[in-house]
Amino acid sequence: MSVSGPVVRPRRLRRTPVMRAMVAEHQVEPRQLVLPLFVAEGATAPRPISSMPGVVQHTMDTLRATAAQSAEAGLAGVMLFGVPQTQDATGSGALAEDGVLNRAIEAVRAEVGESLLVMSDVCLDEFTDHGHCGLLAADGSVDNDRTVEVYARMAVMHAERGAHVVAPSGMMDGQVAAVREALDAGGHTDTVVMAYAAKYASAFYGPFREAVGSSLVGDRKTYQQDPANVREALREVRLDVEQGADLVMVKPALGYLDVLARTAAEVDVPVAAYNVSGEYAMVEAAAERGWIDRDRAIAETLLSIRRAGADVVLSYWALEYAQRLWRR
Ligand code: PBG
Numbered sequence: 001m002s003v004s005g006p007v008v009r010p011r012r013l014r015r016t017p018v019m020r021a022m023v024a025e026h027q028v029e030p031r032q033l034v035l036p037l038f039v040a041e042g043a044t045a046p047r048p049i050s051s052m053p054g055v056v057q058h059t060m061d062t063l064r065a066t067a068a069q070s071a072e073a074g075l076a077g078v079m080l081f082g083v084p085q086t087q088d089a090t091g092s093g094a095l096a097e098d099g100v101l102n103r104a105i106e107a108v109r110a111e112v113g114e115s116l117l118v119m120s121d122v123c124l125d126e127f128t129d130h131g132h133c134g135l136l137a138a139d140g141s142v143d144n145d146r147t148v149e150v151y152a153r154m155a156v157m158h159a160e161r162g163a164h165v166v167a168p169s170g171m172m173d174g175q176v177a178a179v180r181e182a183l184d185a186g187g188h189t190d191t192v193v194m195a196y197a198a199k200y201a202s203a204f205y206g207p208f209r210e211a212v213g214s215s216l217v218g219d220r221k222t223y224q225q226d227p228a229n230v231r232e233a234l235r236e237v238r239l240d241v242e243q244g245a246d247l248v249m250v251k252p253a254l255g256y257l258d259v260l261a262r263t264a265a266e267v268d269v270p271v272a273a274y275n276v277s278g279e280y281a282m283v284e285a286a287a288e289r290g291w292i293d294r295d296r297a298i299a300e301t302l303l304s305i306r307r308a309g310a311d312v313v314l315s316y317w318a319l320e321y322a323q324r325l326w327r328r
Pocket of ligand 1 (some may be wrong): 123126170205206207220276277278
């Protein structure tokens with residue numbers, strides 16, 4: 001028998017939609033997605049964030065409503081960020097009983113119960129007037145150990161108000177151990193710690209600064225990681241797992257898919273990735289100009305992050321994807 005052309009034809013498996021669906025290796029489901037949400041203290045109407053079209057600083061009411069929609073859409077959870085009315089050197093709003101983030105956690109948890117996971121960012125940058133993630137020492141450097149004590153107190157407050165998951169995000173040494181210990185001492189042994197384990201000093205957090213009204217003096221290079229490094233990320237991840245992290249996160253996502261893949265291969269805890277504000281803004285800006293197919297770019301972005309190894313994806317598109325783009 002004469003053979004003309006190749007015997008092996010991978011295109012056979014791509015011929016029809018049903019065939020392609022059968023052999024699809026990865027998918028993105030709402031249950032794997034977390035929606036980050038911002039809530040502004042004292043806001044009476046949602047405030048648009050110009051560098052993140054479609055994203056707003058919520059009022060308490062619109063926050064609750066969006067959380068309810070997120071539960072309805074089958075998302076895993078919401079990650080809450082507070083935007084306080086005033087900031088100061090020590091970020092005292094973070095520890096105020098009636099601080100905006102504490103109140104938001106309480107309100108959302110009352111709204112959703114067990115139908116959605118309430119997650120909180122444990123960090124000081126939203127609350128400090130210098131915009132750093134921690135307390136400053138006399139020489140202007142970020143004081144690791146005093147900052148970690150504040151994170152531990154914040155995490156306990158968040159757990160008391162109903163957070164299912166607390167996410168220390170300041171890249172301070174020992175933050176996971178301190179948070180875990182404080183939670184356990186306070187009887188919150190069931191509160192999950194999701195560690196921002198490998199978090200880079202990235203330009204892609206730009207729009208987030210506007211989202212939380214934070215103006216940073218200097219940069220975060222003494223605590224967030226150098227984009228040049230991957231071994232360092234694996235070390236940070238290992239340390240966080242040793243200290244009791246229930247999940248570890250890699251952030252940002254797109255420029256760090258290699259870090260994500262290596263992390264997923266290395267650890268035996270679930271891995272999350274944060275599709276950050278600058279990654280969102282790039283797609284939105286290009287779509288606005290008609291340079292890119294927005295829906296396809298969103299779906300491809302989320303799928304790429306899953307394919308690289310993320311079990312959980314935090315994304316500003318989470319709700320829209322679940323409501324409009326996801327096909328069962
Ligand atoms: C820290 C925190 C930041 C982001 C999430 N948590 C800012 C930072 O680390 O500099 C950025 C998220 C994004 O850019 O979407 N509170």
